[in-house]
Every structure is written in structure tokens, then in C-alpha cells.
Amino acid sequence: MAAEVRRSAQGLELILSGEWGAREFGTLEAELAAVPLGADPIRIDARGVSTLSLSGAWALHQFLARAQAAGAAVSFAGGAPPEQLRLLDEALREAAAGAAGSLPETAAAVAPQGAILGLLTDVGREVVHYGSSFRDGLAFVGQGTTTLLASLPHLHRLRPTSIARHVYDTGITALPIVALIAFLISVIIAYMSATQLRGLGADIYVVDLLTIGVLRELGVLLTAIIVAGRSGSAFAAELGSMKLNEEVDALVATGLNPFEVLIAPRMLGLTIALPLLTVVADLVGLTGGAILCRYLLDMPFTQYITRVDGSIAPTTFWVGIIKAPVFAVLIAYAGCYHGMRVRSSARELGHLVTVAVVQAIFLVILADALFAVLFMKMDI
Amino acid sequence: MYPVVEVQGLVNRFGTQVVHDGLDMQIFRDEVFGIVGGSGTGKSVLLRTILGLHRPQAGVVRINGQDITRMDEAQLRHVKSGYGVSFQSGALYSGLTVRENVQLPMLEYLSLRSKALDDLALLKIRLVGLAASAAAKYPAELSGGMVKRAALARALALDPPLLFLDEPTSGLDPVSAAAFDDLVLYLQKELKLTIVMITHDLDSIFRTCNRVGVIVDRHMISDSLEGIVNNPNPWIQEYFHGERARARLGAAHGA
Numbered sequence: 219m220a221a222e223v224r225r226s227a228q229g230l231e232l233i234l235s236g237e238w239g240a241r242e243f244g245t246l247e248a249e250l251a252a253v254p255l256g257a258d259p260i261r262i263d264a265r266g267v268s269t270l271s272l273s274g275a276w277a278l279h280q281f282l283a284r285a286q287a288a289g290a291a292v293s294f295a296g297g298a299p300p301e302q303l304r305l306l307d308e309a310l311r312e313a314a315a316g317a318a319g320s321l322p323e324t325a326a327a328v329a330p331q332g333a334i335l336g337l338l339t340d341v342g343r344e345v346v347h348y349g350s351s352f353r354d355g356l357a358f359v360g361q362g363t364t365t366l367l368a369s370l371p372h373l374h375r376l377r378p379t380s381i382a383r384h385v386y387d388t389g390i391t392a393l394p395i396v397a398l399i400a401f402l403i404s405v406i407i408a409y410m411s412a413t414q415l416r417g418l419g420a421d422i423y424v425v426d427l428l429t430i431g432v433l434r435e436l437g438v439l440l441t442a443i444i445v446a447g448r449s450g451s452a453f454a455a456e457l458g459s460m461k462l463n464e465e466v467d468a469l470v471a472t473g474l475n476p477f478e479v480l481i482a483p484r485m486l487g488l489t490i491a492l493p494l495l496t497v498v499a500d501l502v503g504l505t506g507g508a509i510l511c512r513y514l515l516d517m518p519f520t521q522y523i524t525r526v527d528g529s530i531a532p533t534t535f536w537v538g539i540i541k542a543p544v545f546a547v548l549i550a551y552a553g554c555y556h557g558m559r560v561r562s563s564a565r566e567l568g569h570l571v572t573v574a575v576v577q578a579i580f581l582v583i584l585a586d587a588l589f590a591v592l593f594m595k596m597d598i
Numbered sequence: 599m600y601p602v603v604e605v606q607g608l609v610n611r612f613g614t615q616v617v618h619d620g621l622d623m624q625i626f627r628d629e630v631f632g633i634v635g636g637s638g639t640g641k642s643v644l645l646r647t648i649l650g651l652h653r654p655q656a657g658v659v660r661i662n663g664q665d666i667t668r669m670d671e672a673q674l675r676h677v678k679s680g681y682g683v684s685f686q687s688g689a690l691y692s693g694l695t696v697r698e699n700v701q702l703p704m705l706e707y708l709s710l711r712s713k714a715l716d717d718l719a720l721l722k723i724r725l726v727g728l729a730a731s732a733a734a735k736y737p738a739e740l741s742g743g744m745v746k747r748a749a750l751a752r753a754l755a756l757d758p759p760l761l762f763l764d765e766p767t768s769g770l771d772p773v774s775a776a777a778f779d780d781l782v783l784y785l786q787k788e789l790k791l792t793i794v795m796i797t798h799d800l801d802s803i804f805r806t807c808n809r810v811g812v813i814v815d816r817h818m819i820s821d822s823l824e825g826i827v828n829n830p831n832p833w834i835q836e837y838f839h840g841e842r843a844r845a846r847l848g849a850a851h852g853a
Contacts, residue, residue, distance in 0.1 A: 241708060243708060243714065243718070244710060244714075247711075269759075273718055306721070563692035
């Protein structure tokens with residue numbers, strides 16, 4: 219028992235004992251809450267408390283406030299109240315003088331204003347928010363483009379070493395996973411189409427489906443999606459933590475343009491790496507198709523190659539590969555833009571990295587759809 | 599009187615680089631102990647070792663008589679609830695407001711109702727001299743001095759009798775640094791804290807510390823403030839009697 223209550227002729231006597239630390243706060247509060255309060259005077263004996271921590275003192279402080287409200291006169295055994303109570307009063311008084319006005323103000327700003335008005339406010343706020351983030355995005359694209367155009371004529375301002383590093387990071391290290399996925403995709407197409415086409419006796423068209431599917435669409439699209447997940451997130455996380463660390467500010471203060479130093483090399487590096495990765499994905503996809511056709515359809519390699527040769531138009535490969543640099547720019551843009559939007563916290567960083575990847579994948583698929591329409595209109 | 603923190607024969611090595619070689623240190627109740635040393639002498643490693651963040655190659659670290667180098671996670675967790683730490687850069691959780699930062703250790707170690715949680719957090723925030731309005735702010739919205747104070751409030755969350763401060767006044771202007779020193783002294787006196795602080799700030803040392811430990815040649819020389827100033831070790835002489843120190847020392851002795 220940390221607080222023992224005795225009733226005497228003079229009123230209540232409260233004998234406090236034991237440890238009054240932060241750990242005991244819950245028990246202390248419960249025990250003090252159980253003390254019957256009335257107009258009877260209360261005498262508190264706190265001399266048995268071994269350590270009265272601030273939390274313990276706060277519990278006692280709250281109790282005293284309640285006792286006072288109930289009209290009870292409080293006195294302490296041994297004369298003065300414990301030291302900690304004075305400290306508490308001091309801390310509360312000091313700060314209360316300085317900060318009384320500021321809290322209600324913020325409360326008023328978020329106060330409910332009625333359902334319709336609230337809804338309108340929310341809609342308005344979101345519209346303004348989206349409008350301004352759209353404008354920021356455009357400004358980012360504009361600034362990036364002008365910087366790139368300005369530095370294009372000067373080779374050293376393009377930072378070849380930095381570009382090479384990004385080609386390595388986003389391209390070479392991605393080779394195994396891109397190759398594996400391209401192979402698996404060719405397996406999926408071959409199996410699915412083989413089961414359907416075999417019933418019609420049109421097995422040979424599996425090769426057409428594979429070749430055109432991989433070269434025109436799937437090779438580049440899946441590579442872009444993998445790269446968006448790998449490098450889009452890496453760009454955003456890298457730039458975001460540099461922002462948090464004030465490294466970007468340091469660059470600007472040194473007179474360097476972060477677009478030139480950080481963003482252009484990433485854009486260019488990825489623009490070089492993604493088409494190369496796509497070529498690899500196409501090759502592995504077609505090779506996978508050859509192996510599949512050999513063992514699934516008993517088609518000799520020579521026949522497969524002849525058939526591949528016959529099924530592709532001169533444009534088939536280029537229609538796929540031409541999309542790669544566009545996708546690369548979109549991915550680099552989404553990663554860098556959201557990375558640079560990080561301002562203050564680790565949580566924001568996580569959120570913006572997620573946004574970067576989702577937006578990169580969305581932009582890639584949107585662009586692919588536009589390309590599909592464009593190529594159909596162009597008849598290729 | 600047995601020491602609150604006791605380090606014996608501490609050895610810390612990273613590869614071939616020996617940081618501490620048989621370092622001894624004792625910190626007693628109710629004192630403010632300053633740890634001083636040149637850059638790279640392993641002040642931070644020493645602090646990390648005492649906090650149980652780094653396991654030493656050899657040696658004993660006792661907090662309240664218990665050797666923490668031989669503890670498992672559960673025991674260590676209990677010891678950790680008995681001290682507060684404020685890191686050099688504040689290390690406030692950037693995704694949480696100041697109030698939530700202070701409440702985090704409370705939520706972890708105590709079972710409190712949300713009213714009590716808010717009251718206690720606000721109490722700690724006011725105690726370190728921050729306005730109540732600062733409670734709802736995020737660390738990014740605070741000034742350097744406020745970050746240090748908020749970190750101190752978080753270190754005080756569990757009412758620990760022992761407090762570790764890593765360079766509490768670094769990066770503050772002299773006026774704020776002096777105010778922070780006063781705050782540390784005030785809290786030490788009122789809450790009967792034992793405080794261990796790593797510092798480079800001579801003003802801070804002369805204002806707050808009872809005893810000082812200097813890390814030289816992978817060992818620690820510790821003495822009263824008066825004693826350490828008169829220690830014949832050349833590095834200590836240079837530190838306390840160099841160009842930068844002379845003016846301050848004169849002022850401190852004159853006062």
C-alpha cells in the first residue's frame with residue numbers, strides 16, 4: 219500500500235510510503251483516487267516515501283488539487299510539503315506564463331464547422347494541394363530540362379563518372395533479375411499459348427506470339443517495372459536522405475546546381491542503362507522461348523529461328539526498344555522528384571519513396587498505353 | 599558509497615586500432631561527471647559501451663553494481679529503464695511530435711491512462727523550459743536549442759536517477775549553452791540526479807562539473823575539477839591552459 223488512509227478525530231490521515239517512481243504511477247493514481255474526499259481536513263505524512271519522483275509528485279499534486287476543490291484543508295506532517303511539489307509548481311507556473319495563448323489558437327483552426335462546410339473545405343484543400351503539387355512537378359521537369367540542355371554542350375558538366383556509376387548501379391547490377399524475369403515470362407507465354415493453340419493444330423504460332431509479345435511489349439515493360447522498383451526507390455531514398463542530412467543545401471551553398479550534380483547523371487545513366495537491359499531481356503526471352511519450344515513442342519532450333527525470322531517485321535524490335543529511354547526518363551523523374559520533396563522526417567521519406575515507385579510504374583504503363591495507340595495509328 | 603557507474607579494465611578495439619586499453623572510471627551519486635578527450639579518443643565509444651550499445655572486448659561495466667556486459671536482453675532492458683540519454687544531435691524521432699517523443703518511453707515501460715500520459719509528458723516538457731505549444735511541434739520545426747531541450751525531456755521521461763548527456767551544448771550559441779548548463783544544474787539539484795556528460799565546452803565544464811575524466815592514451819585520468827586543471831599531463835595542460843582556455847580559466851578563478 220503506497221497510500222494508507224486512517225480516519226481520526228481530526229479528519230483524514232494519509233500515510234504515504236514506499237517507492238513513488240514513474241513505474242508505480244498507475245498504482246499511485248488508483249490508490250489516491252480511492253481516498254474518500256470531503257470537507258474533512260487531511261493530514262499527509264510523506265516522510266515514509268523512499269524516493270518521490272516527479273511522476274509521483276504529479277500524482278500527489280493532482281490529488282491535492284482535487285482535495286482543494288472538495289474544500290478540504292491539507293497539511294503536511296513535519297511542516298513543509300515535499301520539495302518535489304514546489305519544483306512542480308515552479309515548472310508549471312513558469313511555462314504557463316509563456317504559453318497560455320498558443321494552444322486554443324490551434325484548436326480553433328481545426329474546429330468542426332458543420333458537415334457541408336467541412337466537406338467543401340476538404341475538397342478545396344485537396345484541389346489546392348493537387349494543383350500545387352502538379353505545378354511543382356512541372357517546375358521540376360522544366361528546371362531539369364533547362365539544366366540538361368545547358369550542360370549538354372559541355373562534356374565535363376555532364377559528369378561522366380557519375381553517369382557511369384549510375385549505369386552500373388541501375389543497369390549492370392540489375393542484369394540477373396531482369397534476365398531471370400524475362401526467361402520466366404517467356405515460359406509463361408509459351409505454356410499458355412501452347413495449351414490453347416495445340417487444340418487448333420496451330421502450335422507454330424506459339425513462336426509468333428512469343429517473339430512479338432516479348433520484343434514489342436513484355437521485354438521492355440517488365441524490365442521498366444523492375445527498374446522502377448529497384449532504381450526509382452533507390453533514387454528517391456538516396457536524394458531524400460541527402461535532403462534530410464542537409465547535403466543538398468550544402469551543394470547549393472557551394473554554388474552547385476543539384477539538378478546538374480544529382481539529377482542529370484541519374485536521368486542520363488538510367489536512359490543509357492534501360493535500353494541495354496531491354497536488349498538483354500529480349501535476348502533472354504527469345505532464348506527461353508527456343509528452349510521451351512524445343513522441349514514442349516519438339517520444335518528443332520533451326521525451325522524456331524526460321525519462324526522467328528519470318529514472324530518479325532523490321533520494326534518489331536525497334537518498336538519495343540524505342541520505348542525504353544522514355545520509360546527511363548519517367549522512372550528517373552518520379553524517383554528524383556519525390557526524393558527531392560523530402561523535407562523533415564524519416565516517415566516522410568518512407569512515404570515519398572513509396573509514392574515514387576507507384577508513380578513510376580503508373581507513368582510507365584500509361585506511356586506504354588499511349589505508345590500502343592500511337593503505333594496502331596502509325597500502322598506499325 | 600559505491601559508484602553508480604563503474605568501468606574497470608575496459609578494452610575496445612576496432613581491427614588493429616585500440617581505442618581503450620584498460621580504462622577505469624567511477625561515477626558517484628549526485629555528481630556531475632564530465633568526460634573530456636580529443637577527437638577520436640573514444641568518448642562516444644565509451645558512452646555507447648556504458649549504454650550497452652557496444653560490447654567491449656574485455657572489461658566490466660557496472661551500473662548500480664550490476665555488470666551490464668554479462669546481461670541478456672531482458673535484464674539489459676530493465677537497466678535501460680533506469681537511465682535517460684540525450685544524444686548529441688538530439689536523435690528525436692522525426693516522425694513524432696515532441697509530446698509523442700517524450701511519451702514513447704512511457705508507453706514502452708509504463709501502463710498509463712492517456713490523460714496521465716499527456717499530463718506527465720507536458721510536465722516534462724515544461725520542466726526543461728519549453729513552452730506548452732512546443733509539445734505539438736515536430737522536431738524539424740524546432741530550433742537547435744529546443745531540440746536539445748526536447749531530447750532532455752525525453753531522457754527524463756521515466757524519472758531516471760541517472761542521466762547521460764552527449765555534448766549537450768554543442769551547436770548552441772553561448773547564451774543558450776549557458777542557459778542549458780543552468781538547466782542541467784537546476785535539474786541535478788532538484789531531482790537529485792547523477793549526470794554523466796561528454797563535452798568539449800570549457801564553459802560547460804567549469805559551470806557544471808564536480809569531477810572530470812579525461813581520456814588520454816587510451817586510459818582515463820579522473821579527478822576533481824581543481825585537480826584535473828593542475829594535472830601535469832601535457833594534453834590536459836594544453837586543453838585547460840591553451841590559448842582558448844586561459845581566458846576562461848582566469849574568469850572562473852577570479853569569480
